[in-house]
Amino acid sequence: MVLYSLTFYLFSSVAVLSALMVISAKNPVHSVLFLILSFVNASGLFVLLGAEFLAMILVVVYVGAVAVLFLFVVMMLDINFVKLREGFLQYLPFGALLGIVLVIELGILFLTDRSSNIYKNQTPLQPIVNEVENTKMIGQILYTEYFYLFQICGIILLVAMIGSITLTLRDKGGVKRQNIDSQNTVDASTAIEKKKVKIGEGI
Amino acid sequence: MTHDILITGLIIIAQILAVVVPVLISVAFLVYAERKVLALIQLRRGPNIVGPFGILQSFADALKLITKENIIPSGSNKIVFILAPIITMVLSLAGWAVIPFAPGWVVSDINVGIMYLFAVSSLGVYGIIMAGWASNSQYPFLGALRSAAQMVSYEVSIGFVIITVLLCVGSLNLSKIVLAQQTVWFAIPLLPMFIIFFISALAETNRLPFDLPEDESTLVAGFFTEYSSASFVLFFLGEYASMILMSSMTVILFLGGWLPPFDVYPLNVVPGVIWFTVKVIFILFLFIWVRGTFPRYRYDQLMRLGWKVFLPFSLLWVVATSGFLVYFDMLPK
Numbered sequence: 001m002v003l004y005s006l007t008f009y010l011f012s013s014v015a016v017l018s019a020l021m022v023i024s025a026k027n028p029v030h031s032v033l034f035l036i037l038s039f040v041n042a043s044g045l046f047v048l049l050g051a052e053f054l055a056m057i058l059v060v061v062y063v064g065a066v067a068v069l070f071l072f073v074v075m076m077l078d079i080n081f082v083k084l085r086e087g088f089l090q091y092l093p094f095g096a097l098l099g100i101v102l103v104i105e106l107g108i109l110f111l112t113d114r115s116s117n118i119y120k121n122q123t124p125l126q127p128i129v130n131e132v133e134n135t136k137m138i139g140q141i142l143y144t145e146y147f148y149l150f151q152i153c154g155i156i157l158l159v160a161m162i163g164s165i166t167l168t169l170r171d172k173g174g175v176k177r178q179n180i181d182s183q184n185t186v187d188a189s190t191a192i193e194k195k196k197v198k199i200g201e202g203i
Numbered sequence: 204m205t206h207d208i209l210i211t212g213l214i215i216i217a218q219i220l221a222v223v224v225p226v227l228i229s230v231a232f233l234v235y236a237e238r239k240v241l242a243l244i245q246l247r248r249g250p251n252i253v254g255p256f257g258i259l260q261s262f263a264d265a266l267k268l269i270t271k272e273n274i275i276p277s278g279s280n281k282i283v284f285i286l287a288p289i290i291t292m293v294l295s296l297a298g299w300a301v302i303p304f305a306p307g308w309v310v311s312d313i314n315v316g317i318m319y320l321f322a323v324s325s326l327g328v329y330g331i332i333m334a335g336w337a338s339n340s341q342y343p344f345l346g347a348l349r350s351a352a353q354m355v356s357y358e359v360s361i362g363f364v365i366i367t368v369l370l371c372v373g374s375l376n377l378s379k380i381v382l383a384q385q386t387v388w389f390a391i392p393l394l395p396m397f398i399i400f401f402i403s404a405l406a407e408t409n410r411l412p413f414d415l416p417e418d419e420s421t422l423v424a425g426f427f428t429e430y431s432s433a434s435f436v437l438f439f440l441g442e443y444a445s446m447i448l449m450s451s452m453t454v455i456l457f458l459g460g461w462l463p464p465f466d467v468y469p470l471n472v473v474p475g476v477i478w479f480t481v482k483v484i485f486i487l488f489l490f491i492w493v494r495g496t497f498p499r500y501r502y503d504q505l506m507r508l509g510w511k512v513f514l515p516f517s518l519l520w521v522v523a524t525s526g527f528l529v530y531f532d533m534l535p536k
Contacts, residue, residue, distance in 0.1 A: 003208060027280075029280075029283075030283075033283070033333070052313060052315045053314075053318065053375075055315075056315050056318035056319055059326070060318065060321055060322045063322075063325075064322060064325030064326060065325070065355060065358075068329075068351055068355055069355075071332055072332075072348070072351055072352075075332070075336050075347075076348075133375075134314075135314065178503070
């Protein structure tokens with residue numbers, strides 16, 4: 001139990017600290033790297049909750065794919081760090097206002113009697129040991145009760161994918177492309193042309 | 204109470220060492236084997252000076268590299284520059300935590316073993332991207348960009364291959380995946396997937412014919428151009444350790460892990476570890492054989508193969524496999 005709490009505090013404190021560094025780091029690439037650290041620690045917290053499938057999906061999807069593309073884009077951009085700092089004071093009041101509103105709302109949520117009662121009755125969070133693996137449990141709910149929602153999510157992603165492909169696809173013409181099928185079907189009769197050349201004239 | 208924690212901790216550390224040390228030693232012999240096999244393919248002798256038949260060559264090389272000066276370029280981003288090789292090395296060793304070498308011979312027998320392996324291998328790209336960016340130099344940066352695109356592309360088809368195997372097993376636990384192959388190894392009914400997985404593994408570990416991130420004829424040495432001495436050694440060890448890791452993954456998914464080819468008398472008395480090792484060595488030999496045989500792909504050909512050939516085919520095969528399993532009522536319960 002001691003070990004459990006220790007790992008919990010390790011993961012959660014590193015997650016919070018690295019999330020803070022995401023917004024305070026001067027270099028955008030460092031920000032993305034801290035974001036990745038935060039993701040990894042969040043997945044560690046999922047493991048502690050006994051939700052190992054969610055933890056692995058978080059790493060595979062967010063860290064393995066989404067954050068790679070983030071890093072890719074941020075590295076390629078030529079960002080002017082000085083210009084980025086310029087508007088800081090100008091936006092500060094607005095940002096601070098948003099932050100304060102959010103903190104107050106969260107505070108109200110936790111201080112109201114109804115929600116605090118829920119937390120009082122709960123046993124401390126521990127890995128739930130079940131006979132059914134939680135991967136199976138997720139599957140059983142996802143493909144029965146939430147089947148239509150799941151399908152709709154898939155269709156939304158498909159539309160987004162096709163949209164981004166149509167935005168970037170353009171055929172300028174005049175670009176030399178390799179056509180592998182035509183290359184593979186070449187034989188001596190189609191590749192070689194015999195010509196009779198008259199002496200002293202060329203083709 | 205604290206006494207118990209101490210003992211459990213010591214046992215865990217001993218288990219980790221029992222896996223990591225043999226892996227690192229086998230990396231040294233893999234490098235030697237690669238040079239020797241390539242030499243045989245090219246009708247040369249290969250390393251033959253240090254130790255009998257040159258067998259200690261890798262240790263001599265490692266010693267030489269570590270005693271050299273570690274140069275950190277002045278224009279580089281120092282923290283990220285130093286972190287990159289460490290991350291590569293750690294990730295290539297972390298995957299070994301879930302590999303079952305024989306029944307019960309596994310450091311951590313978790314339910315989502317295969318997902319963990321997939322996650323760890325998809326993180327491998329960070330070491331390369333960070334190295335390329337932190338070096339602050341053109342060639343490493345180009346190498347890093349190539350690698351990022353390449354590894355993300357081939358992960359997609361690896362994911363589909365894994366899904367096909369999982370459909371036939373009904374569990375994400377690696378030991379259960381091995382035990383599901385007692386009647387027949389998955390390499391036989393799922394032969395096309397086996398081939399796709401092997402080729403994708405070549406791309407995922409940046410091996411020839413897909414070693415465009417380090418492409419020495421155009422990019423000097425790719426993402427580790429600026430690295431020297433011990434940090435270079437870490438990249439080198441990481442690359443070969445992840446090669447062995449991918450081979451073990453292939454063996455577990457398709458070649459029946461620790462199981463003997465036939466469950467008959469002289470074969471089934473051989474310990475599972477021996478079978479596992481023999482199979483991994485076979486796959487590693489294929490890696491080296493491919494390197495000695497095929498020319499390097501051009502970058503657009505590599506992308507075409509990943510997105511236009513492997514992805515549609517593996518997607519089709521997932522649909523076909525699930526259809527087959529449902530129609531003949533063979534889904535694992």
